[in-house]
Amino acid sequence: MSRLAAAYGQALALHRQALRRWEAVRRSLAAAGPPAPGSPELVARLARLGAALAAPAPGTAHPVTTAVPVRVGEATTFDGGFPVLVPLAGGNHLAVDADARDPRVGELLRAVVTQLLAAAPAGTVRVAGIDPAAFGAAFLPLRPLLDAGVLGPTATTAAEVATLLDDAERHARAAQHAARDDQDLLLLVAASAPAPRELARLAALTHAGAPAAVCVLLAGYPATGPGEAAPPLGATTQLRLGERYALVGDPPGRPYSGDGAGLAAPVVLDGDPSHATVTGLARRLAAAARRAEAVTFADLLPPRRWAESAAAGLRTVLGRALRPGAPGAGVVGGEPVTVAFDDATPHWLVGGRTGAGKTVFLLDVLYGLAARYAPTELRLLLLDFKEGVSFTEFVPTERDPSWLPHARAVGIESDREYGVAVLRELRDELTRRADLLKRHGVSKLADLPAAHRPPRIVTVVDEFHVLFAGNDALARQAVDLLEELARKGRSYGLHLVLASQSTTGVEALYGRAEAIFGQFPLRVALPGGAAVLDPLNEAAKALTVGTAVVNTAGGAAGADTLVRFPDAHAAAADLATLRHELCEARPAGAPPPTVFRGYETPRLADDPTWAGLRPDVAGPPLALVGRTVDVAGSPAAFRLDATPGRHLGVVGTAAAGADVLRSAALSLARQHAPGTARFLLAPLAPDTTGLADDLAMTLAAARHPVRRLDAAELRAHLADLAAGGDPAVVAPPAPTDAGPTRPAGAASGGPHAPSASGAAGRTYLVVFGVDAAAGVLAVGDPATFRSGHDDLRAVLRDGPARGVHLLGWWRGLRRLGEDLGGSQHRDDLACLVALNVPGADLGLYLGAHDLAYAPRDGRALLVDRHDQRTALMVPFVGDGDDR
Numbered sequence: 001m002s003r004l005a006a007a008y009g010q011a012l013a014l015h016r017q018a019l020r021r022w023e024a025v026r027r028s029l030a031a032a033g034p035p036a037p038g039s040p041e042l043v044a045r046l047a048r049l050g051a052a053l054a055a056p057a058p059g060t061a062h063p064v065t066t067a068v069p070v071r072v073g074e075a076t077t078f079d080g081g082f083p084v085l086v087p088l089a090g091g092n093h094l095a096v097d098a099d100a101r102d103p104r105v106g107e108l109l110r111a112v113v114t115q116l117l118a119a120a121p122a123g124t125v126r127v128a129g130i131d132p133a134a135f136g137a138a139f140l141p142l143r144p145l146l147d148a149g150v151l152g153p154t155a156t157t158a159a160e161v162a163t164l165l166d167d168a169e170r171h172a173r174a175a176q177h178a179a180r181d182d183q184d185l186l187l188l189v190a191a192s193a194p195a196p197r198e199l200a201r202l203a204a205l206t207h208a209g210a211p212a213a214v215c216v217l218l219a220g221y222p223a224t225g226p227g228e229a230a231p232p233l234g235a236t237t238q239l240r241l242g243e244r245y246a247l248v249g250d251p252p253g254r255p256y257s258g259d260g261a262g263l264a265a266p267v268v269l270d271g272d273p274s275h276a277t278v279t280g281l282a283r284r285l286a287a288a289a290r291r292a293e294a295v296t297f298a299d300l301l302p303p304r305r306w307a308e309s310a311a312a313g314l315r316t317v318l319g320r321a322l323r324p325g326a327p328g329a330g331v332v333g334g335e336p337v338t339v340a341f342d343d344a345t346p347h348w349l350v351g352g353r354t355g356a357g358k359t360v361f362l363l364d365v366l367y368g369l370a371a372r373y374a375p376t377e378l379r380l381l382l383l384d385f386k387e388g389v390s391f392t393e394f395v396p397t398e399r400d401p402s403w404l405p406h407a408r409a410v411g412i413e414s415d416r417e418y419g420v421a422v423l424r425e426l427r428d429e430l431t432r433r434a435d436l437l438k439r440h441g442v443s444k445l446a447d448l449p450a451a452h453r454p455p456r457i458v459t460v461v462d463e464f465h466v467l468f469a470g471n472d473a474l475a476r477q478a479v480d481l482l483e484e485l486a487r488k489g490r491s492y493g494l495h496l497v498l499a500s501q502s503t504t505g506v507e508a509l510y511g512r513a514e515a516i517f518g519q520f521p522l523r524v525a526l527p528g529g530a531a532v533l534d535p536l537n538e539a540a541k542a543l544t545v546g547t548a549v550v551n552t553a554g555g556a557a558g559a560d561t562l563v564r565f566p567d568a569h570a571a572a573a574d575l576a577t578l579r580h581e582l583c584e585a586r587p588a589g590a591p592p593p594t595v596f597r598g599y600e601t602p603r604l605a606d607d608p609t610w611a612g613l614r615p616d617v618a619g620p621p622l623a624l625v626g627r628t629v630d631v632a633g634s635p636a637a638f639r640l641d642a643t644p645g646r647h648l649g650v651v652g653t654a655a656a657g658a659d660v661l662r663s664a665a666l667s668l669a670r671q672h673a674p675g676t677a678r679f680l681l682a683p684l685a686p687d688t689t690g691l692a693d694d695l696a697m698t699l700a701a702a703r704h705p706v707r708r709l710d711a712a713e714l715r716a717h718l719a720d721l722a723a724g725g726d727p728a729v730v731a732p733p734a735p736t737d738a739g740p741t742r743p744a745g746a747a748s749g750g751p752h753a754p755s756a757s758g759a760a761g762r763t764y765l766v767v768f769g770v771d772a773a774a775g776v777l778a779v780g781d782p783a784t785f786r787s788g789h790d791d792l793r794a795v796l797r798d799g800p801a802r803g804v805h806l807l808g809w810w811r812g813l814r815r816l817g818e819d820l821g822g823s824q825h826r827d828d829l830a831c832l833v834a835l836n837v838p839g840a841d842l843g844l845y846l847g848a849h850d851l852a853y854a855p856r857d858g859r860a861l862l863v864d865r866h867d868q869r870t871a872l873m874v875p876f877v878g879d880g881d882d883r
């Protein structure tokens with residue numbers, strides 16, 4: 001019996017045993033009886049049977065290990081037509097002697113590609129096109145597959161073909177090396193034959209065998225013209241095109257003929273797959289690719305919380321690698337990408353235009369780290385300079401009182417001064433750690449004994465370029481601090497993440513950018529963030545949201561990993577669950593982070609320092625006026641002790657001046673038992689009577705004697721107070737009979753020195769608009785020749801020793817200077833709150849040439865001339881609720 005007849009017998013037996021549902025086929029074959037070996041009828045039946053038995057259900061083929069029967073056309077016999085299938089993949093290839101400039105070849109190639117993609121599981125076949133003769137025209141109808149990321153851009157030039165073959169050879173070697181069953185197949189489709197050298201490389205791939213996971217479809221082979229002999233192909237079915245029909249050669253290992261003549265029937269090649277078929281397939285593959293590629297937040301988390309040691313560094317999973325060269329998608333099974341803060345990559349620079357996913361990226365990293373390292377191993381300082389909500393979820397709010405226990409300080413819509421305060425704090429920490437290392441005789445944090453090793457600190461500065469805006473003294477401080485931290489932080493476990501929309505245009509960095517950014521080997525480019533990479537590095541050109549280039553060589557080309565990271569915003573519930581879990585697990589007594597919200601106007605009544613003020617505390621009383629812009633959010637306050645000059649002066653036209661006096665007066669009142677301090681209120685500036693009345697009422701309700709003064713009365717009281725004769729002893733009035741129109745406090749007894757408690761027997765002269773009294777104060781007393789200004793200056797000098805303090809608001813610096821009597825007397829008003837006065841004028845007044853103060857709403861500069869303190873502060877605003 002011939003080989004063919006034996007094959008037929010086996011196939012029929014198989015068919016009978018296993019495939020009852022093809023009863024109709026069986027019956028027709030059985031009825032005809034065994035045909036004569038070699039007859040056309042036998043061939044036809046065999047082909048029909050093969051088709052029925054072998055065609056795989058869509059998506060079920062294993063194209064690397066097993067050949068896939070692919071239909072190329074219909075054979076015609078006298079009996080009728082039958083489909084012609086040839087084995088492809090699984091180490092089998094196909095060649096056609098004409099190239100795709102013959103439309104039938106283009107159609108055939110597209111039909112074959114479509115079938116192979118449909119037969120294999122989604123995402124396991126990648127197609128690469130070559131077409132030097134027609135510039136890829138044959139692939140145009142497959143555009144939906146290109147968009148789905150299954151088909152790469154066609155290589156048309158010699159260089160592109162060479163690059164594509166490099167990639168294919170790399171793929172083949174890797175596949176052979178990995179020897180995995182689930183290896184992806186690379187389908188190389190040459191719509192026309194490339195130049196001899198590249199043709200030889202293609203031909204070589206046909207000899208590489210199934211483990212190479214490459215399948216070649218080669219059109220225009222063998223070339224018909226003169227020239228070198230075509231390189232022999234391995235395991236290839238050869239098609240020859242005639243005028244109307246094609247002849248199909250013997251498939252490798254499954255010959256139709258006994259003599260190598262191929263199928264003894266002419267074949268009409270299949271036409272193009274329909275557009276609907278191609279788009280439907282593309283849609284299915286793209287959806288599957290998206291599903292396969294989706295990286296979830298859970299992928300970033302470790303199996304166990306807080307199980308890792310930060311001794312040698314910190315690391316976390318950012319997402320999964322994307323295969324380069326597969327633009328847009330087309331990648332399955334990318335390896336997890338890990339990023340680290342360690343000796344090699346101590347600091348990170350992150351770039352991305354707005355909306356590129358910077359916040360999401362930072363959240364992914366921060367939660368990933370927080371899940372791996374306990375708060376004893378990792379501390380976070382988080383600074384955001386933009387309007388937004390980047391880090392709000394790490395701090396307790398009314399809606400969600402949980403917080404991230406690693407977070408020590410969080411700045412939301414931070415001021416530049418807050419940023420500099422954070423950097424200064426870090427520099428102090430660096431100094432402390434340097435001492436610690438010295439004491440242990442080691443040079444790196446990692447070498448400290450575990451019991452003495454402090455946590456690593458990661459400081460994230462989002463929109464860091466804001467720090468340097470202005471190129472002023474503050475920017476210079478920021479640059480100096482940043483350079484020092486970047487240079488030395490590595491050894492001390494202090495790590496920086498600087499993120500920005502742009503690293504260009506940072507004026508203050510000119511000349512220092514190299515020195516600073518040279519310390520940031522890890523670069524992360526999000527869409528629009530290519531500026532963080534080397535100008536010659538084009539890896540970030542085609543990024544889409546949710547992907548990034550991670551580069552570990554300061555942005556130099558060749559050290560790039562393309563990564564897809566999950567959308568933390570979309571996993572808000574998972575994030576909240578994790579945060580609650582971590583917050584619950586925090587060490588006992590661990591406090592929430594200190595928070596600075598740039599947009600917030602703090603209220604005296606909410607302030608913890610205010611809440612702690614009591615009459616029975618020893619020491620001089622505290623005039624509380626706001627919150628300092630520093631890391632701890634410390635109170636902005638002045639001690640009013642007996643030293644000459646311990647008075648509060650508020651300067652500037654901003655209406656907040658009245659609020660500052662109000663906060664000071666109320667906080668002082670809180671430290672006095674009824675009857676031990678009196679308040680003289682002089683609302684001289686326009687629109688301050690209402691506030692003064694309210695204040696008087698509040699003070700009186702707390703049973704403090706209060707008296708309202710006009711300018712003339714102020715003048716008279718100043719004279720008395722200067723002479724040491726104004727009485728301050730007071731019997732507490734009943735709350736009901738006190739009020740602004742009923743001056744409280746009997747005029748009896750002499751002036752009072754502060755008591756042992758330091759807070760008793762005081763007089764607070766609260767003047768809203770001292771400048772408004774200038775005319776009255778300038779007039780000399782006809783009897784004594786003393787002016788009101790003389791008395792004012794005497795009170796400023798000598799008042800504190802007798803328990804008399806002025807709380808005065810001047811609306812201009814010049815008037816303030818004149819009232820004090822010249823620059824030599826400036827220390828006589830030691831405590832200043834400067835509102836909207838120009839920084840330069842204030843610098844002149846204070847004699848501080850490098851004063852970095854830019855007046856703005858909701859901010860003031862606190863100056864204490866006695867202890868050389870200058871700090872940006874947020875004044876309290878009053879809402880009448882603080883009593």
Ligand SMILES: Nc1ncnc2c1ncn2[C@@H]1O[C@H](COP(=O)(O)OP(=O)(O)OP(=O)(O)O)[C@@H](O)[C@H]1O
Pocket residue numbers: 352353354355356357358359360361388545546547564565566567568569570
């Ligand atoms: N990995 C991702 N996958 C899918 N969508 C993402 C991903 N990362 C971010 N996005 C989406 O992109 C949008 C912008 O993200 P994000 O808020 O992080 O941007 P940003 O760069 O911080 O923007 P901005 O600077 O304007 O605040 C969001 O709608 C987010 O859901």
